[in-house]
Amino acid sequence: MLSLLLLAAAPPPQAAPAASPANPVEAxxxxxxxxxLLVMTLATGKQVVxxxxxxxxxxxxxxxxxxxxxxxxxxxxxxxxxxxxxAQWGDATEKKPLPAGITDHPAAEFEIAAFRPxxxxxxxxxxxxxSGITADGWPVATNGRQAxxxxxxxxxxxxxxxxxxxxxxxxxxxxIGQSARRLDRNYTVVGRIVEGMGYLSGLPRxxxxxGVYASAAERLPIVSVRLASDMPAGDRPHFQYRSADNPxxxxxxxxxxxxxxxxxxxxxxxxxxxxxxxxxxPR
Amino acid sequence: MLSLLLLAAAPPPQAAPAASPANPVEAxxxxxxxxxLLVMTLATGKQVVxxxxxxxxxxxxxxxxxxxxxxxxxxxxxxxxxxxxxAQWGDATEKKPLPAGITDHPAAEFEIAAFRPxxxxxxxxxxxxxSGITADGWPVATNGRQAxxxxxxxxxxxxxxxxxxxxxxxxxxxxIGQSARRLDRNYTVVGRIVEGMGYLSGLPRxxxxxGVYASAAERLPIVSVRLASDMPAGDRPHFQYRSADNPxxxxxxxxxxxxxxxxxxxxxxxxxxxxxxxxxxPR
Numbered sequence: 001m002l003s004l005l006l007l008a009a010a011p012p013p014q015a016a017p018a019a020s021p022a023n024p025v026e027a028x029x030x031x032x033x034x035x036x037l038l039v040m041t042l043a044t045g046k047q048v049v050x051x052x053x054x055x056x057x058x059x060x061x062x063x064x065x066x067x068x069x070x071x072x073x074x075x076x077x078x079x080x081x082x083x084x085x086x087a088q089w090g091d092a093t094e095k096k097p098l099p100a101g102i103t104d105h106p107a108a109e110f111e112i113a114a115f116r117p118x119x120x121x122x123x124x125x126x127x128x129x130x131s132g133i134t135a136d137g138w139p140v141a142t143n144g145r146q147a148x149x150x151x152x153x154x155x156x157x158x159x160x161x162x163x164x165x166x167x168x169x170x171x172x173x174x175x176i177g178q179s180a181r182r183l184d185r186n187y188t189v190v191g192r193i194v195e196g197m198g199y200l201s202g203l204p205r206x207x208x209x210x211g212v213y214a215s216a217a218e219r220l221p222i223v224s225v226r227l228a229s230d231m232p233a234g235d236r237p238h239f240q241y242r243s244a245d246n247p248x249x250x251x252x253x254x255x256x257x258x259x260x261x262x263x264x265x266x267x268x269x270x271x272x273x274x275x276x277x278x279x280x281x282p283r
Numbered sequence: 284m285l286s287l288l289l290l291a292a293a294p295p296p297q298a299a300p301a302a303s304p305a306n307p308v309e310a311x312x313x314x315x316x317x318x319x320l321l322v323m324t325l326a327t328g329k330q331v332v333x334x335x336x337x338x339x340x341x342x343x344x345x346x347x348x349x350x351x352x353x354x355x356x357x358x359x360x361x362x363x364x365x366x367x368x369x370a371q372w373g374d375a376t377e378k379k380p381l382p383a384g385i386t387d388h389p390a391a392e393f394e395i396a397a398f399r400p401x402x403x404x405x406x407x408x409x410x411x412x413x414s415g416i417t418a419d420g421w422p423v424a425t426n427g428r429q430a431x432x433x434x435x436x437x438x439x440x441x442x443x444x445x446x447x448x449x450x451x452x453x454x455x456x457x458x459i460g461q462s463a464r465r466l467d468r469n470y471t472v473v474g475r476i477v478e479g480m481g482y483l484s485g486l487p488r489x490x491x492x493x494g495v496y497a498s499a500a501e502r503l504p505i506v507s508v509r510l511a512s513d514m515p516a517g518d519r520p521h522f523q524y525r526s527a528d529n530p531x532x533x534x535x536x537x538x539x540x541x542x543x544x545x546x547x548x549x550x551x552x553x554x555x556x557x558x559x560x561x562x563x564x565p566r
Contacts, residue, residue: 083481084436110547126406126551143549153367153461163545177484178436178462178555182539185547198366198488202459205481256465262446264393264468266426268409272461 022252029240030136032114032278037239038068038191040089042078043221049237050156050195051278053138056149057109057190060158062104063169064190068227070099072170077219078203084177087200088159090170092212094218098170108166109188111146118245119253123268127181131271133253135245135276138192139271141184149189151180152272154197158188176201179272194239194278227236238281249276305535312523313419315561317512320522321351321474323372325361326504331479332520333439334561336421339432340392340473343441346385346452353382353511355453360502361486365494367460370483371442373453374504375495381453388520391449394429394473401528402536406551410464414554416536418528420561422554424467432472434463435555437480441471459484461557477522477561498540521564532559 009177038050054061067073079092088269117132117140125131128141131150139150151157160167166188174193175183193200208214228236242249252276259265320335350356362375380395381387400415400423408414411424414433421435434440436458443450449471457476458466476483491497511519526534536557542548 022359081485083484103464122409123409125409126404126553127549129549175461178458178460182542182552184547201366202364202485202487204485259465265465266410266412269465270409273465275407 006186016034020251022105022248022249022255024242028243028246028248029279030243031281032239032241033228034236034238035065035185037228037229038064038225038238039231039237040073040196040225041223042199043223044199046196046199048199049194050191050241051194051239052191053149055136056112056138057188059103059106060109060166060169060188060190063106064172065227066099066101067170068113068225069230071099071224072096073222073225074090074100076222076225078200079198079219080173080210080212081176081203081205085175085211086157086173086180087176087203088171088173089222090159090172092216098168102168102170104168104256106166106168109162110166110185111148114142114145114147116245117147119250119274121253121269121271122257122273123266124259125181125270127184133244133249133271133274133276135243136243137244139275141181141271146185148185150271151175151183151187151189152192153177153179154193154249155189156191156193157183158190160187168228174200179270192275192278195237195280239278240281241278242276244276286323304535304540305531307525307529311529311531312562313526314564315522315524317519317521318348318510320511320520321347321508322511322514322520323356323441323479323508324506325482326506329479329482331482332477332522334430334477334522334524335474336472338419339395339421339507340387340441340471342386342511343392343449343452343471343473346389347396347455348384348510349384350453350515353384354507355379355382356505356508359505359508361483361505362502363456363493363495364459364483364486364488364552366488368458368494369440369456369463370486371454371456372485372505373442373455375499381395381451385451385453387451389449389451391447393468394431395450397425397428397430400430401526402533402557403538404554404557405540406549408464408553410467416527416528416532416554416557416559420524420559422558424464424554429468431468433554434458434466434470434472435558436462437476437477437558438459439474439476440466441473443470457483462553464555471490475558475561478520478563522561524561525559527559533555 080088120132120137131141158167159171363371401418403415416426442454443452
């Protein structure tokens with residue numbers, strides 16, 4: 001049964017079936033609005049679902065909604081998969097015009113004003129003076145003046161030209177290796193992959209420069225990208241986020257920071273290690 | 284050309300082609316001993332090369348050498364690939380006897396005595412009071428009394444039963460998502476994958492419990508695992524590590540911690556973000 005040989009991974013704080021002060025109750029789950037869910041269907045038939053973060057990057061999320069409604073990504077592809085770095089998708093040809101209604105060069109949305117998150121990590125990390133989880137489940141870090149979404153594994157960022165530019169939102173990426181925190185405050189973060197991440201992280205790596213697939217044949221075509229709110233009711237997925245502004249989630253984080261003996265900890269954990277679950281709404 | 288749409292990733296400190304105080308010189312490269320290189324050949328024909336860390340886990344590395352010389356892994360497989368967690372390989376049946384000469388239940392080698400690494404990270408992280416890179420290129424963290432190899436992406440750990448046990452070294456894993464630092468001091472780390480990591484990280488994820496492939500057909504067979512020192516001279520790979528006890532590497536880390544404007548940093552970086560290159564010895 002593999003019991004002896006398995007790596008006994010502690011379950012993430014969100015996976016909490018048994019009764020415990022750290023486990024969520026029904027009231028901790030809240031609906032993700034349908035227009036904050038982006039459903040990307042790949043040529044493999046698999047779907048990747050992204051939760052959008054309009055509170056952090058409203059102009060870029062507005063662009064993304066316009067691109068989805070224009071069906072702009074319906075002949076796009078995943079064209080870059082760089083080992084221990086990112087998977088990136090959009091228009092590999094760089095020639096496709098953006099649809100009407102796009103803000104072509106939006107101002108960067110790297111940061112918002114600092115605020116106190118619902119749960120704060122006990123220890124600082126190497127890329128911020130404090131970090132934590134917002135009431136609605138987003139990982140954030142701060143330098144005391146600004147706050148920003150952190151580039152954890154599975155977060156979605158906006159690819160761009162050289163600084164100080166930002167991108168339109170047409171080209172997106174997600175970190176597929178360890179967290180890419182050194183991108184914090186240098187790229188606009190627009191969301192988080194909440195289902196299907198393995199369909200991107202498990203793609204073949206390219207050895208070509210920057211991990212861009214050297215041939216069109218290597219690209220994984222994208223069939224469609226839709227806002228859930230634009231999908232027929234029968235096809236539309238519904239998701240819920242686990243809220244962080246309650247004693248259950250605080251207890252889950254505390255347990256991750258100071259695990260039960262005999263597991264050894266140091267009284268801290270990285271914010272990217274405590275992302276709250278976003279789940280399909282139970283039927 | 285993709286120039287406008289690419290994520291402009293700063294090159295890792297080790298990839299340093301241009302002349303710069305942060306770039307290595309020939310004297311910074313040192314041979315990895317042949318008996319500290321483990322070559323795993325997969326059924327796909329691809330090879331994964333692991334640099335062993337006998338200085339941190341001598342008993343487990345001794346077991347691994349014995350297992351390789353007994354060709355124990357030659358009918359093993361990669362049998363577990365859990366999204367954003369680990370890939371794990373060895374004997375999926377749990378029934379294969381270990382060869383003669385194995386220390387069946389070695390003492391845990393989670394930690395060694397604290398020491399000052401060649402380069403220290405400026406900021407503490409969430410899992411240690413200090414961290415850095417040893418002269419011979421290993422990432423380490425400390426609590427002031429003990430030091431340990433950190434569970435960065437691509438490091439190799441020993442799967443085990445529940446604490447306080449350790450494993451024999453027959454079942455090994457590597458983190459394939461963001462760094463698995465919360466495993467530090469709870470698992471024995473025996474090395475680092477220095478070539479071919481993408482052949483493990485790019486494998487299909489399993490949705491079964493703990494990411495263990497539900498069927499034997501899903502497993503990726505292992506053809507052979509050999510110490511380079513046991514391979515015929517013509518097949519034997521040679522690798523070099525970049526040493527960290529020199530001003531070039533220190534400058535590379537400093538630049539990663541405080542990047543050139545207009546890139547924004549906070550004067551720190553995680554130890555897992557500055558792992559020195561281990562490369563094939565140039566011909």
